[in-house]
Amino acid sequence: MRLKGKVAIITGGASGIGECMVDLFSSEGAIVIAADINEAALEKANQKKNVYGMKLNVASDEEWQVLAKEVNDRFGKIDILVNNAGIASEKPFQEINLDDWQKMLAINGFGPFAGMKHVAPYMAAQKQGSIINISSYTAQIGQGYNHYSASKGAVRAISKAAATTFGWQGVRVNALFPGIIETPMTKALSTSKELLGQLIQATPLQRLGKPEDIANAALFLASDESSYINGAEIVIDGGFSAQ
Template sequence: MGRLDGKVALITGGARGMGKAHARHFTTEGARVVIGDVLEEKGQRVAAEIGGVFVRHDVTSADDWAAAVAAATSAYGRIDVLVNNAGILRHAPVTEMDPDEFRHVLDVNLVGSWLGIRAVVPVMRDAGGGSIVNISSIEGIAGAAGLSAYSASKFGVRGLTRSAAQELGPVGIRVNSVHPGGVMTSMALAAAQTMTGVDGSGFLKALPIARFAEPVEISRLVAFLASDDASYTTGAEFLADGGLLSGPGY
């Protein structure tokens, strides 16, 4: 038996990176999965691989959220789990970042998560409850130079998680956040190429577990929070950073 047997999960940003890992792992744990993403070809391939459903989904659009919820309920009759995974990262000093780009990062990472919670609550409430897992970051705890928009958005996800947990606990909906450190994804690798002057080897040396995470290592934590094994856990923040923030200076 899988940890998520019988559950229906909607995972945003599921076409690649951590989202794809979440979709695959949830399937192995017994969940039926709906993937949302703007990357249609890649998303359809992942959905075909896992026997799930793909829906084109721009998380900044309330209409797209309504369509994603409708696709999930049409296919499977319910939504038990929402993973707000979709996100973007832009690297630039505050004085050099275009204000529209700053707003765009917040729209995808923070407003998109807020819209997602808002969209799934009626379905989850009618079913008697559910679990929402918001993917934040260690940058939502410590911040980082050159990542003002990303850090601001991920700090915001922490506040959103806590507020939503307070509001939704009485109707049986749990809300938690996961804060990954360095993970081997295409987005992280692309960002590293733009972050000149950053000492990658120094970053690794600072880790008690001196390596980057594989995406599935984050997926296992997300699956736990999505499952009934975490039935008394809400409004909480879970680090998966190889111990980075346990050291001096944090």
């Protein structure tokens, strides 16, 4: 019960890494709000103990404002925010246009920014809180000349800046940098055995990541065990980007 009595919002909580975090955090005693744009998928979340599915488009400033207030009013506080919702794209760089760029940056970049903007004040009011932003290994090394990497670079930069902005009010902000994790987002990879084999070969730990690998690190950052960790970056990629 490492999160006993805590109230957590996890965006993108209806699938993949987010869904895994929802299950782990609730099993560790938290009340979890699984916030996602996919309402149909949230029905499953709503059937879980201590989990509340709420519709949220993370790219909407207004929806964030309403959700943060609603959670705080209903549960009395917000202790944890995981900015995990995101989209990816396989488009080659020659085909990426301004609309693609703006949509990607709106969801993957503005989403976490707006989440912190609206939730951190509630955390600051109780002088404690933990925010975990999900970036990507592509924000750290030269992989992916595209809008996805740019959006994850934005997450990296605002996470550091937020740690120095909200830390003074007792709110910690840290970021996770997953490598390739087996989720619906990366399911296309499994259709090519050759590519899959190459990726595994290129990873020192000789496997792809699992949602649990990210959820366990998020649990540590969400819990009081990490109470002096603020502005940290944890890469979870089996050593791929260390090469």
